[in-house]
Amino acid sequence: AQTVTQSQPEMSVQEAETVTLSCTYDTSESDYYLFWYKQPPSRQMILVIRQEAYKQQNATENRFSVNFQKAAKSFSLKISDSQLGDAAMYFCAYRSSYNAGNMLTFGGGTRLMVKP
Amino acid sequence: EPEVTQTPSHQVTQMGQEVILRCVPISNHLYFYWYRQILGQKVEFLVSFYNNEISEKSEIFDDQFSVERPDGSNFTLKIRSTKLEDSAMYFCASRHETGTDTQYFGPGTRLTVL
Secondary structure, three states, rough: EEEEEEOOOOOEEEEEOEEEEOOOOEEEOOOOEEEEEEEEEOOOOOEEEEEEEOOOOOOEOOOOEEEOOOOOOEEEEEEOOOOOOOOOEEEEEEEEOOHHHHHHHOOOEEEEEEEE | OOEEEEEOOEEEOOOOOEEEEEEEEOOOOOEEEEEEEOOOOOEEEEEEEEEOEEEEEOOOOOOEEEEEEEOOOOOEEEEOEEEEEEEEOEEEEOOOOOOOOOOOOOOOOOEEEE
């Protein structure tokens, strides 16, 4: 079974600065997808960014980018120019390409605080 | 922008009672999911549903749980006899069959079992 680990329960960043959230995963599969979801206090999970394992190029979405290291099984999220609205729980998630249900396996989350 | 909706936002029930949590997935989506998040813990997969049947379920999804798509728009999770440990946020998600495989989540239902 796959596991996802987020080693930072909490992170703090100054507004306008850059922060990196860590995620590692364990899998024996070669084809899979990785996601970062944001969960603000309203609790709704919002997709931030996704990465296909077969793509070497790191995904980028505006101020959000990832550092995908397939050999190291690492998938970190970088938030540039942090804004107060970025404060939330961030979950890293893994999705196999092989299981029929395409379920997501989540990490434990990192709470990001943004200081004005 | 279309979104997944869930009702109710908060459900309080007595232990042993049956509850039904409701979800309206995005209209052209064909894959449906339930996840739960016990307070302070990880989001956990419960079940996935496609073509009117369960495609995958976790160990958590035992005989007390069932899912149904009673009509063309709703997707429900039923817990037959609730236990204290069923208290959690329950999230519904849906995914389109083709194109992006992103799962879109609803706002969740907070279930409190007393």
